Amino acid sequence: MIYLDHHSTTPCDPLVVQAMLPWLTESFGNPHSSHAAGREAAEAINRSLDTIATCLGVPASSLVITSGATEANNLAIRGTCLHPRQKRRHIITAATEHPAVLDVVSDLGKQGFRISVLPVDSLGHIDLNQLADSIDDDTAIVSIMWANNEIGTVAPIKAIAKICHDQGTILHSDATQTLGRMPINVQDSDVDLVSFSAHKCYGPKGTGILVAGNGNRRVRLRPQIVGGGQQNQLRSGTMAPASIVAMATAVSGATTDVSDQAGRLNQLRDSLWFGLLDQIDGLTLHGPALDSADRLAGNLNFSVPLIEGEAWMAATPEVAFSTGSACSDVSDKPSHVLSAIGLSESAARQSVRFGIGRTNTPDEIQRAIELLAKSHARVSAAR
Ligand SMILES: Cc1ncc(COP(=O)(O)O)c(C=O)c1O
Numbered sequence: 001m002i003y004l005d006h007h008s009t010t011p012c013d014p015l016v017v018q019a020m021l022p023w024l025t026e027s028f029g030n031p032h033s034s035h036a037a038g039r040e041a042a043e044a045i046n047r048s049l050d051t052i053a054t055c056l057g058v059p060a061s062s063l064v065i066t067s068g069a070t071e072a073n074n075l076a077i078r079g080t081c082l083h084p085r086q087k088r089r090h091i092i093t094a095a096t097e098h099p100a101v102l103d104v105v106s107d108l109g110k111q112g113f114r115i116s117v118l119p120v121d122s123l124g125h126i127d128l129n130q131l132a133d134s135i136d137d138d139t140a141i142v143s144i145m146w147a148n149n150e151i152g153t154v155a156p157i158k159a160i161a162k163i164c165h166d167q168g169t170i171l172h173s174d175a176t177q178t179l180g181r182m183p184i185n186v187q188d189s190d191v192d193l194v195s196f197s198a199h200k201c202y203g204p205k206g207t208g209i210l211v212a213g214n215g216n217r218r219v220r221l222r223p224q225i226v227g228g229g230q231q232n233q234l235r236s237g238t239m240a241p242a243s244i245v246a247m248a249t250a251v252s253g254a255t256t257d258v259s260d261q262a263g264r265l266n267q268l269r270d271s272l273w274f275g276l277l278d279q280i281d282g283l284t285l286h287g288p289a290l291d292s293a294d295r296l297a298g299n300l301n302f303s304v305p306l307i308e309g310e311a312w313m314a315a316t317p318e319v320a321f322s323t324g325s326a327c328s329d330v331s332d333k334p335s336h337v338l339s340a341i342g343l344s345e346s347a348a349r350q351s352v353r354f355g356i357g358r359t360n361t362p363d364e365i366q367r368a369i370e371l372l373a374k375s376h377a378r379v380s381a382a383r
Pocket residue numbers: 007008067068069070071098100145147148149174176177197198199206208325326327
């Protein structure tokens with residue numbers, strides 16, 4: 001299997017596994033216990049939070065550990081909107097957000113919040129003037145993703161944060177896809193709430209981060225999970241030292257020499273794209289140009305003529321790629337992201353997404369091109 005679906009998930013880095021194992025077996029104390037075993041686990045958590053904070057450029061006190069980006073998005077958006085002192089009732093987001101934002105916003109819509117979903121242009125960008133015009137005195141939060149998980153559009157997040165702050169509202173950004181693909185400094189970007197997920201950057205599944213307040217501005221969140229009051233009451237439940245140590249190791253790996261990592265992903269992505277273009281006529285790229293700074297490293301999304309992406313995938317079991325985000329894979333609907341950038345339903349169904357990862361090699365890419373070209377010829381001939 002040649003795995004080219006790293007936007008969906010990544011393998012755990014062996015260094016990550018090595019770092020987490022002792023915290024499952026030898027040093028298994030509850031970090032909230034006051035005996036020596038508990039204190040040892042709590043210290044490991046504190047060291048890990050310091051590492052993550054340094055890597056992301058935020059104070060450690062702003063980190064809330066969650067079960068992943070889905071929970072982080074829920075805490076950021078619901079937590080802001082449902083805070084007892086929140087008087088504002090308007091939320092702004094964009095049409096290409098992940099369901100972990102869109103469904104949260106739509107649920108709040110059912111609870112009486114006014115929702116504005118901004119359209120995007122053919123490359124997946126919102127119009128910044130339209131954003132500015134949409135914010136009013138009642139806007140509680142704007143949520144715009146840092147980088148899109150399907151077509152790789154990178155948002156001008158610092159400019160978006162400025163518009164939000166100039167007009168007196170706060171910005172949440174789902175940055176799940178960014179780590180290991182582009183440099184990130186949350187404090188410098190001035191985004192107020194930022195979500196991440198460990199399994200997208202070679203950490204374990206089931207662990208994520210919400211940066212809540214970047215040191216520049218205070219945010220108020222109503223907890224979404226209550227109980228023992230851990231994490232300053234913001235997210236109750238016993239903290240998981242092994243997962244947090246693992247996530248710190250993963251985040252550290254994903255933020256070290258990230259420009260070099262991104263350059264390597266792009267080289268492999270470009271070989272894949274130009275190799276496929278040589279072999280298959282009529283491919284249409286979706287999202288920003290491959291050499292544009294607005295495109296996430298390693299991301300490729302395009303439509304193929306004549307056949308549906310699902311049929312191509314089924315005919316190429318040796319290569320793991322996808323027809324959209326892993327979450328919309330459960331429904332039969334064409335990708336909402338591709339519809340938002342203006343694709344017809346049939347063009348969206350003919351689209352596929354590849355995500356190059358750290359462990360892919362040039363040989364794998366060459367082999368994938370051969371397999372994909374052969375299966376494409378086979379499936380289109382059988383039509
Ligand atoms: C942009 C984006 N946001 C949120 C998520 C959800 O992450 P998790 O399943 O780890 O909660 C994903 C995962 O596909 C994603 O790509």
